[in-house]
Amino acid sequence: xxxxxxxxxxxxxxxxxxxxxxxxxxxxxxxxxxxxxxxxxxxxxxxxxxxxxxxxxxxxxxxxxxxxxxxxxxxxxxxxxxxxxxxxxxxxxxxxxxxxxxxxxxxxxxxxxxxxxxxxxxxxxxxxxxxxxxxxxxxxxxxxxxxxxxxxxxxxxxxxxxxxxxxxxxxxxxxxxxxxxxxxxxxxxxxxxxxxxxxxxxxxxxxxxxxxxxxxxxxxxxxxxxxxxxxxxxxxxxxxxxxxxxxxxxxxxxxxxxxxxxxxxxxxxxxxxxxxxxxxxxxxxxx
Amino acid sequence: xxxxxxxxxxxxxxxxxxxxxxxxxxxxxxxxxxxxxxxxxxxxxxxxxxxxxxxxxxxxxxxxxxxxxxxxxxxxxxxxxxxxxxxxxxxxxxxxxxxxxxxxxxxxxxxxxxxxxxxxxxxxxxxxxxxxxxxxxxxxxxxxxxxxxxxxxxxxxxxxxxxxxxxxxxxxxxxxxxxxxxxxxxxxxxxxxxxxxxxxxxxxxxxxxxxxxxxxxxxxxxxxxxxxxxxxxxxxxxxxxxxxxxxxxxxxxxxxxxxxxxxxxxxxxxxxxxxxxxxxxxxxxxxxxxxxxx
Numbered sequence: 010x011x012x013x014x015x016x017x018x019x020x021x022x023x024x025x026x027x028x029x030x031x032x033x034x035x036x037x038x039x040x041x042x043x044x045x046x047x048x049x050x051x052x053x054x055x056x057x058x059x060x061x062x063x064x065x066x067x068x069x070x071x072x073x074x075x076x077x078x079x080x081x082x083x084x085x086x087x088x089x090x091x092x093x094x095x096x097x098x099x100x101x102x103x104x105x106x107x108x109x110x111x112x113x114x115x116x117x118x119x120x121x122x123x124x125x126x127x128x129x130x131x132x133x134x135x136x137x138x139x140x141x142x143x144x145x146x147x148x149x150x151x152x153x154x155x156x157x158x159x160x161x162x163x164x165x166x167x168x169x170x171x172x173x174x175x176x177x178x179x180x181x182x183x184x185x186x187x188x189x190x191x192x193x194x195x196x197x198x199x200x201x202x203x204x205x206x207x208x209x210x211x212x213x214x215x216x217x218x219x220x221x222x223x224x225x226x227x228x229x230x231x232x233x234x235x236x237x238x239x240x241x242x243x244x245x246x247x248x249x250x251x252x253x254x255x256x257x258x259x260x261x262x263x264x265x266x267x268x269x270x271x272x273x274x275x276x277x278x279x280x281x282x283x284x285x286x287x288x289x290x291x292x293x294x295x296x
Numbered sequence: 297x298x299x300x301x302x303x304x305x306x307x308x309x310x311x312x313x314x315x316x317x318x319x320x321x322x323x324x325x326x327x328x329x330x331x332x333x334x335x336x337x338x339x340x341x342x343x344x345x346x347x348x349x350x351x352x353x354x355x356x357x358x359x360x361x362x363x364x365x366x367x368x369x370x371x372x373x374x375x376x377x378x379x380x381x382x383x384x385x386x387x388x389x390x391x392x393x394x395x396x397x398x399x400x401x402x403x404x405x406x407x408x409x410x411x412x413x414x415x416x417x418x419x420x421x422x423x424x425x426x427x428x429x430x431x432x433x434x435x436x437x438x439x440x441x442x443x444x445x446x447x448x449x450x451x452x453x454x455x456x457x458x459x460x461x462x463x464x465x466x467x468x469x470x471x472x473x474x475x476x477x478x479x480x481x482x483x484x485x486x487x488x489x490x491x492x493x494x495x496x497x498x499x500x501x502x503x504x505x506x507x508x509x510x511x512x513x514x515x516x517x518x519x520x521x522x523x524x525x526x527x528x529x530x531x532x533x534x535x536x537x538x539x540x541x542x543x544x545x546x547x548x549x550x551x552x553x554x555x556x557x558x559x560x561x562x563x564x565x566x567x568x569x570x571x572x573x574x575x576x577x578x579x580x581x582x583x584x585x586x587x588x589x590x
Contacts, residue, residue, distance in 0.1 A: 040391055042398070087570045091577045093390065094331050098524045102566030105518065113559035223517070227402060234395060270406035277406070280399030281379060284392045 014140035016256065018212055020249045021147035022205045025154050027232040027244035029201035032158060034230070035239030035293070036167065037194045038174035039093060043084075043100040044229045046107035047199045049221030050077045051206025053111065053118060056127045056216060066130040066211060073203040081199030082192065089191045104223050111218035123217025130211040143212055150204055151245075157201065158241055170194060171239070224273060231276045234283050237293025246292055251276070298432040303554045307547030309439045312446035315542040316501035317523035319453055319535065320494040326533045327470045327490045331394045331524075334375055336516030337404030338495050342368045342502035343511040344408055350419050357421055357503075365499045372495030373488055375400055381484060401517070408513035416510025425507075442504040449497055450539055457535075462489055470533065518562065525569045531579030541579075 030044045051073040058069040088099035111118050118124070130137045130146060137143045161167050172180045173187055181187050210216050228251065236247020255272050263271060283290060317339070324332045342364040349360035379396050427434045457463035468476045469486045477483050505515060526545055530537030548568070549561045556564075572579075 034391075038391065040394060084570070087574045091573055094325075094524075095528055095573060097331060097394065098521060098528060099566070099570065101521045102525075102562075102569065105521070106563040106566055109559055109563060113557075227398060230395070230398070267410055270409040273406040274403050274410075277399040277402030280402070281396045284388070284396040284399070285379075285383060288388075288392060 011140055014144055016252070018140060018144050018147050020252050021144065021151045022208050022212070023229070023232065023248040023252055024151055024245040025205040025208070026202055026229050027236065027248045028154050028158050028241065029198045029205065030229050031233045031239065031241075031244045032161060032201070033194060033198040034233060035237075035244075036161065036174065037170040037191060039089070039191060039195065040097055040230075041100045041195075041198070042097065042223065042226045042230065043103040043107070044198075044202055045221045045223065045225035046104045047077055047081065047202045048206045048209070048225070048229075049107060049111060049216075049218070050080060051203030052210040052216050052221070053124070053206075054203070055207035056124050056210040057117065059128055059211070060124065060126075065132075066207075067132055070204065070207040073207045074200045077203040077206075078196045078200040081196045085192045085195035089188060089195065101223075104226055108218055108222055111221060118218070121218060123215060123219075124210075125215050127210050127214045127216070129214060130208070147208055147212075150208060154201055154204065155241055157197075161197070162241075166190075227273075227280075228276060231280055233290070235279055235290055237290030238288075240290065240293040243290050243292035247290070250291075299554060300551075301431075301433050303550045304547060305433050305435060307550035308543065309435070309443060309546075310550060311543035311546030312443045313501045313504055314519065314523055314526060314546050315446045315539050316449055317498050317519050318526040318530075318538045318542045319449060320498040321520065321523045322527045322532070322535065322538045323453075323466075323490055323494040323497070325524075325527060327466050328376075328380075328487050329390070330380060330397065331390065332375075332397055332491075332494075333394065333517075333520060334379075334397045334400035334404065335372075335494070335498065336520035337401045338368050338371050338375075339498050339502045339505075339516030339520065340405060340408055340511070340513055341371055342499045343506035343515060344412060344417075346503045346506050347412075347417050347419050347511045350421070351417075361499060361503045364503060365496050368495040368499050368502075369492045372491040376487055376491040381487070384484070384487070405513045405517075412511070412513065414513060416512045416515075417506075418510045419507050421507055438504060438507055442500060445500040449500070450535070453493075453497065454535060456493070462486075466490055522562075522565060525565060529569060529572050529579050534579070537579060 026044060026048055030041065033039050033041055054076045055066075055069040055073040058064045058072055059066065064072070084099055084103055085096070088096045112120055114120075130143070132146075137146050161170070169180070169185060169190055172185075173190060177187055209220075232247035232251050233244055234247075235250060236245070237243025254275065255268070258268065258272065317335075320335060321332070324330055324335070345364040345367045346357075346360045349355040349363050350357065355363070375397075379400055380393055383392055383396065421438070425436050425438060427436050455463075457467060465476070465481050465486050466489065468479075468481060469483055473483055476486070501519070502516070505519070509515070522545065523542065526542040527538050529545075530539070530541035545565055545568075549565055552561050552564050
């Protein structure tokens with residue numbers, strides 16, 4: 010039972026990540042391979058603030074959102090001025106540089122050893138100690154992120170984003186500010202990923218750079234490709250399916266040395282097959 | 297001063313490796329418009345082929361590099377044929393090609409990981425690694441070799457593109473694929489040739505990298521990204537711009553190691569990239585029309 014609960018908490022956290030990336034990829038059509046690093050910035054910011062400045066959880070979470078939002082803006086403002094491929098390169102750069110910082114800025118991040126003894130989240134004196142209570146907290150934030158996503162989707166803003174995805178030049182010709190919409194969406198996506206980061210740090214009470222690598226970014230991207238670009242159900246199902254897959258593979262008794270890379274190969278194959286035969290993913294509408 | 301010269305020379309050596317990679321990336325990006333990140337996988341396969349040929353079959357180095365070139369050419373062609381071509385025929389966009397390329401890279405890297413492990417595999421080439429001292433600057437035969445090969449490849453590619461019919465077809469396709477099709481150029485075949493040539497160009501770089509730093513499954517990706525930076529900063533479609541920036545980046549990177557802790561060398565390159573695209577979005581020698589093509 011505890012096993013299922015902790016799986017559900019992680020699935021919730023990764024659902025938030027998948028949703029945050031889907032706003033970027035699925036709605037406006039910007040590919041980012043830095044979501045793992047952005048997730049990490051949220052986690053580290055929140056963990057360090059709680060540990061060193063003894064900020065309450067919610068305040069640390071808010072600080073994480075602000076920091077990742079600002080950071081996303083700093084990267085997005087120059088790289089989104091030119092076409093999408095520049096952003097891909099910039100995002101890869103962010104992924105590598107941020108990981109380098111987690112690993113090498115030992116005074117602050119404690120390097121490869123990671124940060125231990127991060128206190129569990131507590132809100133107004135209410136401590137989320139058990140798996141069940143933490144699941145409730147996570148679900149609250151999942152619903153919050155879904156409602157933000159929903160808001161973006163059904164309002165004119167969402168229509169503008171989807172229009173940019175299908176024909177940027179036409180949207181520009183109608184007098185809309187494409188560049189501004191892109192930057193705002195990138196910032197929104199980064200901020201939402203910070204929520205997942207904070208929840209993750211205060212759930213496992215331990216973070217290290219190995220969770221925020223390029224492979225994790227590709228993993229998150231695979232979630233929305235499998236689930237469905239531009240789909241809320243798809244983001245959540247993608248997260249559940251891809252997190253569940255290794256748990257099922259575990260019963261097949263594959264040696265550890267092969268299991269890790271083997272899993273990555275499965276993700277790679279999924280990316281190609283979905284791009285070839287079903288770009289809209291399992292739950293998405295036509296892409 | 298001797299230190300400065302040494303770091304400068306190291307920069308030129310690293311710049312040659314980067315140049316070879318950038319030429320490969322630039323070719324595919326300009327002609328096919330594909331963000332072919334699986335090139336990093338072709339790079340890794342070439343490195344492991346050289347390793348296998350030398351360590352298991354005791355082939356001489358030159359022959360091993362030739363075998364790696366054949367393997368890389370075939371692999372490049374196959375990736376285009378099996379993965380991209382069906383999608384191109386369906387009119388797939390940029391995003392679709394990039395994501396499947398990322399998938400291909402993930403498969404190659406992890407297959408190598410399972411096959412060879414993740415620790416770097418070193419190759420024994422004896423005398424080639426013996427260092428020579430020129431006025432206080434230390435280099436070895438391998439390093440001199442890679443610099444010469446890079447310059448030769450650059451000149452060779454230039455001649456190929458502008459002096460042979462196949463090369464001109466590639467330029468035509470890069471400039472306007474629809475028009476190229478109309479005048480009777482088989483665009484899909486041009487893509488195939490582009491993939492072969494681009495995969496061959498990176499083989500010497502991969503071989504050098506494997507000899508110097510050991511072969512690793514994930515070894516190609518960072519060099520690949522730096523080469524993408526070089527291509528974008530130099531200006532898409534400008535070989536000269538690409539080569540100049542590739543050398544400049546590598547020299548800057550090595551001079552930074554001289555003064556700053558080496559962990560930050562990549563950070564500085566990507567920082568420069570962000571600054572430059574604010575100042576000059578078309579790249580140093582790029583033309584404006586290249587930006588509109590998406």
